Amino acid sequence: MKWSMIATWRMALEGVRSGTRILREHGNIHQAVVNAVTEVEDDENFQSVGYGGLPNRNGEVELDAAYMNGDTLDAGGIMAVQNIKNPIQVAYTLSKYKRNCFLAGTGAMKFAQEHHFIMQDMLAPSARKRYEEMKVNLEEMVQQEAYQGHDTVCVIGRDDNGSMACGVSTSGLFLKQPGRVGDSPIIGSGFYVDSEIGGAAATGVGEDIMKGCLAFSIVEKLKLGTEVQRACEEVLNHHEENMMKRNGSVGSMSVIAMDKNGHVGAATNLDIFPFSVGDADGNCQVLVAIHENGKIKILES
């Protein structure tokens, strides 16, 4: 089965729907991917991306996003930014530059302002309420590292001409240290795409994902001819085993990938990892990756 778009989590389904619609209407791959991520950013119900994202320890919503063009390998991203309505749109704009493509903190925010991106308070009332409830036990939670809500949205798309692109956006770990940068805006760890090979992206505990450069590792496997589902499983399993051997523990990690022909794969060390897909005819659905007999099985949701 060939798909035009794959995205992490169930929350991306509507984004995938609008992204594949753009492709069907002959919009370009960049419009489609940016639009898909934007939809997730704009939905207050998603507590880990854009508006509605849960705040850091100081009660501030800090966002990361990145974009990569699979034809040119051009990439851009922003890290640890506040008050930017759609980080993915800034990341996409930066990906068109040849230099100064990744910007962090106040420099990134200033760039967004100067380029007239919409600035707004990103702490939704629902997220503020959640923070206020948790704040009572803030120290305890931070000590326990009982972080929740690190569900990055990652979208990989491919148009009929074989051009691929990838966009990611996240508010990172709930109650994170201010300034914390996870894997999402880090090329090779949170995302990587090459139209001549395929693309991959990751969601989960960024610090552990980064140690294995998971997205780039999967694309390297695809390059060697490994089938896309197997590439996801081999990379994730190897890294999990490696982390257990080196450190005795590993955080949650899930990956998605699409090869240059539109075949997709996914793997996870969670019990269940839902992800969204859409095809050229506009058929969009949620699939789930689950463990069965030591292998990952992909089921319809």
Add this chain to the structure above:
Amino acid sequence: MKWSMIATWRMALEGVRSGTRILREHGNIHQAVVNAVTEVEDDENFQSVGYGGLPNRNGEVELDAAYMNGDTLDAGGIMAVQNIKNPIQVAYTLSKYKRNCFLAGTGAMKFAQEHHFIMQDMLAPSARKRYEEMKVNLEEMVQQEAYQGHDTVCVIGRDDNGSMACGVSTSGLFLKQPGRVGDSPIIGSGFYVDSEIGGAAATGVGEDIMKGCLAFSIVEKLKLGTEVQRACEEVLNHHEENMMKRNGSVGSMSVIAMDKNGHVGAATNLDIFPFSVGDADGNCQVLVAIHENGKIKILES
């Protein structure tokens, strides 16, 4: 020939000397690598690292640094920070955490202050003078992207027990956009080390280095059994050809690597790329990588 330490550029020679001395006196690999990078950061004469580093467009010295432990794969880094005397020491401290290991901007600076790292104005009089001279033609320079001084210090070390580590530090591109993050603090692009395989690091135009995840790519080659010098050349040549094909241009890029046995390699797309090495007996010297008949030749300086 086996080495205990390899580092980018001639400027790292004294750092390598002090790092290998620490190893000889049975200090640990982390002390040795952090110390080697610290020496370069502290020397005002080096215009691209630490004190004396050239400022961004606003005349501010913004620094990036990262550290990786090859035994555990733990890594930490700071990006786009100001006023931190020794970024490498903050990065090393962050690498010991399990979460919130990479910090950007004001969050990173706050962490450094709270952990009592030395804070100071990092704009040396010599760097200010250079900036003032250039400022006259600032717009023109930025338009031309005529950046200079992107010579990151990268140090890879290995102790007698086979433990490896890597540290990098830079002030990034001269006249960069405020907030700009290059490849240096990006795991897999600017640095990567695994004591069971080897380590690699990169210096040059970060935006182009990142597109190929050069450090991780080299370590992947080592893992497959490729000899270290060949691994450096194959990865750099492939990426250069790929970038020329996709974009028609590529910035300067140089890489160093050390395998798990202490053999080293280097490659560059510059005419000449000097790098520093030191062995367990304290013999330290500068070697140069140059092009000869389509191959890289390593010569004594």
